[in-house]
Structures are given as C-alpha cells and as structure tokens.
Amino acid sequence: MQIINQCQSKENQERMDRTQYNATVVGKIMVTPDLMIFRIHTDEAREEFEAGQNLLLGLYGFEKRSSNSEPELVPAEGEKLIRRPYSLASEKTETRQLEFYISQVKSGQLTSRLFNLNVGERLYVGTKITGIFRLDETPDGSDIVMVATGTGIAPYISFLRSHIVERPESKMVVIQGAAHRWDLGYYSELTFLEKSFANFFYVPTLTDADDRWDGYRYCIEELLRKDVLQNEFNISPDPERTHFFVSGQPEMVGHVSEWLSDFGYTRHHPDDPGELYIEEF
Structure with a gap:
C-alpha cells in the first residue's frame, strides 16, 4: 500500500508540474535525425520582438528523452524545470506561432526531451524575449x-x-x-x-x-x-x-x-x- 501511495504521489506531482506548461507543439519537421524545425503555439501572445532575439524553452526532468539520445552527462532532476534559450526563426510580428531550429545534443538534458515531443504535446515557453543579436x-x-x-x-x-x-x-x-x-x-x-x-x-x-x-x-x-x-x-x-x-x-x-x-x-x-x-x- 505504501508503494502504491508513493507512485500516486509522484504521478500527482508530475501532473501538477505540467500545469505550468504554457505552449503546445504545432509542428515538427525533422531535417535530419538530429536537426528539427520546431513550431509552437503559446497560450498567450508574447510582445513583438526584434529579429535575432531568443526565448526560453523548457521541460521537466521527468519527461522522456528521444529514442536516439545517449545517457545524460549530468542526470536531470525529475522535479526540475530545465530551461535553455533558443533563437527565434519567426518573423518578428509573430507573437504566438513561434518557430525554432534545434539541434539535438544527444547526451544533454533538454534537447533530447524536446526531440521526443510530438504535435499536440505541451512545454514551457518563457515570457520575456531577449538578446542583442539584432x-x-x-x-x-x-x-x-x-x-x-x-x-x-x-x-x-x-x-x-x-x-x-x-x-x-x-x-x-x-x-x-x-x-x-x-x-x-x-x-x-x-x-x-x-x-x-x-x-x-x-x-x-x-x-x-x-x-x-x-x-x-x-x-x-x-x-x-x-x-x-x-x-x-x-x-x-x-x-x-x-x-x-x-x-x-x-x-x-x-x-x-x-x-x-x-x-x-x-x-x-x-x-x-x-x-x-x-x-x-
């Protein structure tokens, strides 16, 4: 009974964590097995940005990694939201339909999880767009x-x-x-x-x-x-x-x-x- 309760507690924790996700995958084009064009739709519009800037993408450590990933160099913590900045490929007036071009780091924490996402699945997207490469x-x-x-x-x-x-x-x-x-x-x-x-x-x-x-x-x-x-x-x-x-x-x-x-x-x-x-x- 104690083991069952622990499993239920973990599932509840993961379900609670996913409520922090605020965007949905709407497109995924595999250029190669380790390069993809990745399109998302945010729940709320971001402010218009300047071309060349970047935005945080994130997933929790308990999310599954891609089938062609390799063992993590530094194992991710299941309850931790892993966030990294990625350059936007979108036109600057696109404030909800956002596009990224991402390379999989096979032994990394985040890209191997992003590559495992499919259309309709959820992830975290930052609210502030930054960068001086403009x-x-x-x-x-x-x-x-x-x-x-x-x-x-x-x-x-x-x-x-x-x-x-x-x-x-x-x-x-x-x-x-x-x-x-x-x-x-x-x-x-x-x-x-x-x-x-x-x-x-x-x-x-x-x-x-x-x-x-x-x-x-x-x-x-x-x-x-x-x-x-x-x-x-x-x-x-x-x-x-x-x-x-x-x-x-x-x-x-x-x-x-x-x-x-x-x-x-x-x-x-x-x-x-x-x-x-x-x-x-």
Missing part, C-alpha cells in the same frame, strides 16, 4: 553579411522574414556552411528568396559534398579568404560599408572574427557599437 541596430543602407553553421542559421531566417522587404537598398548575403547537403536547414526557403529579391544572395558551402553538388566546397573561413564576397557580389569587408553577423560553432566564429579584425572590425555591443555581431551555439 539586425535593427545596423545602419540603413549598409550591406549585411550573415555567416552561419548549424542552427546558427535560425536568427537569419528571422532577419530575412522580418526585414528583407524593408531594406532594398542593402545587399544581404547568407553564407551557410555544413558538411552535407542535407545539413543545410532552410535551403529551399533561402534559395527561393535569392530568386525573389535582387539584393539577396545565398552562398551555401559544403566540406563533404557528393558528386551531385555543384556549389562551393570550402569551409567558411577558406571561402572568405578566397575573396568570394568581393569577386562574386562586389561586397567588401569594410566596417564603413558592411556589417557582419557570425553565428554558430565557436571555432568557426573565432576564425571569422579573427579574419575580420584584420580589416578593422570590432565586436558590437549596444553600449559600444561595432560592426561585428557574434552569437555562439
């Missing part, structure tokens, strides 16, 4: 180069959905690096935008492409050093004319930042404006 702080008329690996592409999708129509005078370039073609999340949308807007250029580059790939085959750092921006798009790494956003794997971010420093770029902060915006994933 396109709206760049000068009107400046050219914009957006460099990404992995899920670092997410804030640029928000940038483009929110601002591409408003900035016809700016050249806007997305350089997306990956190993394989199937790792290029949002490839179709970015290709469509390139065909639709004369001022937008999409530059995917693969380091392990197959024979069917007819695009660039460099790592991002090598592509930049080969002056592809200057030669193909007449865009110069000049702090007076061009602002750079760099988002993704820390090693890539470090290499590109070092390359840009040779041209006089400084890291941006709202209290100390610069021409280089950095977001590491």
Whole structure:
C-alpha cells in the first residue's frame, strides 16, 4: 500500500508540474535525425520582438528523452524545470506561432526531451524575449553579411522574414556552411528568396559534398579568404560599408572574427557599437 501511495504521489506531482506548461507543439519537421524545425503555439501572445532575439524553452526532468539520445552527462532532476534559450526563426510580428531550429545534443538534458515531443504535446515557453543579436541596430543602407553553421542559421531566417522587404537598398548575403547537403536547414526557403529579391544572395558551402553538388566546397573561413564576397557580389569587408553577423560553432566564429579584425572590425555591443555581431551555439 505504501508503494502504491508513493507512485500516486509522484504521478500527482508530475501532473501538477505540467500545469505550468504554457505552449503546445504545432509542428515538427525533422531535417535530419538530429536537426528539427520546431513550431509552437503559446497560450498567450508574447510582445513583438526584434529579429535575432531568443526565448526560453523548457521541460521537466521527468519527461522522456528521444529514442536516439545517449545517457545524460549530468542526470536531470525529475522535479526540475530545465530551461535553455533558443533563437527565434519567426518573423518578428509573430507573437504566438513561434518557430525554432534545434539541434539535438544527444547526451544533454533538454534537447533530447524536446526531440521526443510530438504535435499536440505541451512545454514551457518563457515570457520575456531577449538578446542583442539584432539586425535593427545596423545602419540603413549598409550591406549585411550573415555567416552561419548549424542552427546558427535560425536568427537569419528571422532577419530575412522580418526585414528583407524593408531594406532594398542593402545587399544581404547568407553564407551557410555544413558538411552535407542535407545539413543545410532552410535551403529551399533561402534559395527561393535569392530568386525573389535582387539584393539577396545565398552562398551555401559544403566540406563533404557528393558528386551531385555543384556549389562551393570550402569551409567558411577558406571561402572568405578566397575573396568570394568581393569577386562574386562586389561586397567588401569594410566596417564603413558592411556589417557582419557570425553565428554558430565557436571555432568557426573565432576564425571569422579573427579574419575580420584584420580589416578593422570590432565586436558590437549596444553600449559600444561595432560592426561585428557574434552569437555562439
């Protein structure tokens, strides 16, 4: 009888905890087994945000993990709400239908649980949208180069959905690096935008492409050093004319930042404006 009561108590606790969830999964597109486009609908609208900002997602530790996850490096506490910030891919005017691009950390606590969610299931979403990785702080008329690996592409999708129509005078370039073609999340949308807007250029580059790939085959750092921006798009790494956003794997971010420093770029902060915006994933 005591064991039964303990089990009932645990179920009641978990049921009580789930009442704190405030959003529902409405879409889940598996780009690869470990990359997904994740769409949610919040119970209450959030305030309009600035493209490039992020929002907390959360699940309790008692939630099940995905079938292709690995043992947790640090076991989650069942009663603890695990929360992490994720960049929004949504247009800034979307205040309830929110989209994220998420990579599964197989031995992590939260993403392995997010990947186990299905449409109709519930989760926690923060109420405050934050972040300084924002396109709206760049000068009107400046050219914009957006460099990404992995899920670092997410804030640029928000940038483009929110601002591409408003900035016809700016050249806007997305350089997306990956190993394989199937790792290029949002490839179709970015290709469509390139065909639709004369001022937008999409530059995917693969380091392990197959024979069917007819695009660039460099790592991002090598592509930049080969002056592809200057030669193909007449865009110069000049702090007076061009602002750079760099988002993704820390090693890539470090290499590109070092390359840009040779041209006089400084890291941006709202209290100390610069021409280089950095977001590491």
